[in-house]
Amino acid sequence: MLESIAVILVILWLLGLVTSYTLGGLIHLLLVIALIVIVARLISGRTV
Numbered sequence: 001m002l003e004s005i006a007v008i009l010v011i012l013w014l015l016g017l018v019t020s021y022t023l024g025g026l027i028h029l030l031l032v033i034a035l036i037v038i039v040a041r042l043i044s045g046r047t048v
Contacts, residue, residue, distance in 0.1 A: 002037050009034035 013031040 002041055006034045006037040006041075009037075 009030045013028070013034065016026075016030075
């Protein structure tokens with residue numbers, strides 16, 4: 001579940017970069033959240 005959310009957030013971030021539709025800092029906030037989720041997943045020791 002967390003992995004799916006992280007992937008969706010990264011895709012939305014990339015889409016925001018490509019289309020220059022950023023809504024201020026929202027897209028960058030989505031990237032930070034996605035990275036935090038991925039790092040938390042790696043630290044918890046779960047395998048993919």
